[in-house]
């Protein structure tokens with residue numbers, strides 16, 4: 001049957017594409033790509049000559065209508081992003097939802113994803129984590145989002161670009177405290193891959209010591225609020241309550 005294939009592509013290292021991804025990309029009628037010029041470099045390298053069309057956040061609705069027509073006509077379609085797994089801080093949700101609603105198959109060809117790669121090397125608890133993607137660009141909104149996450153006990157995963165990395169780490173340190181452990185993973189799978197993990201205040205200083213530390217693409221993994229801290233603050237609240245009750249003479 002006509003299928004929409006959601007195909008992961010590498011996040012930097014071209015060797016990180018699966019044999020299955022290459023086969024599917026060769027056999028579908030059309031590849032929908034975020035930026036066709038960018039993805040042409042990958043397909044050329046892999047000897048794939050399937051026609052491509054663009055699908056990005058500004059034309060996703062219109063493209064969805066066109067791609068549905070092709071699926072209705074029995075053609076299979078692949079969706080790829082500039083890097084990594086489509087729909088993960090990337091377009092595709094509108095398309096996938098519509099294609100499923102129309103009753104067509106949607107199947108995954110999994111592979112690289114920067115968030116998962118980072119959590120697997122960060123050295124912070126990986127049993128439960130929350131993917132937050134990109135923080136808001138505006139300072140007030142960004143700080144408000146971080147403040148709302150301060151009590152979260154699961155590890156937190158963020159995407160960030162080189163433009164804002166230092167501001168974001170400074171804001172995190174403000175919101176979560178100087179000691180909270182933050183893993184900074186940059187340029188994963190690429191030549192200058194680097195992952196470090198330290199307290200927020202220390203990481204602010206580390207970023208300032210070398211321009212190279214602020215270059216490239218970043219995933220930040222932040223340790224969750226310690227359960228122990230929460231427990232003590234709850235005990236503190238309990239003691240306070242007892243004291244207040246004694247003052248008012250209630251038993």
Ligand code: SAM
Nearest residue numbers: 011012084085088113114159160187188217218
């Ligand atoms: N869909 C992609 C995925 O599966 O990871 C993410 C796309 S999002 C538009 C791009 C962001 O992902 C970058 O700004 C960066 O935060 C992160 N990223 C992508 N490649 C990376 C890499 N090689 N190393 C570190 N972070 C990366």
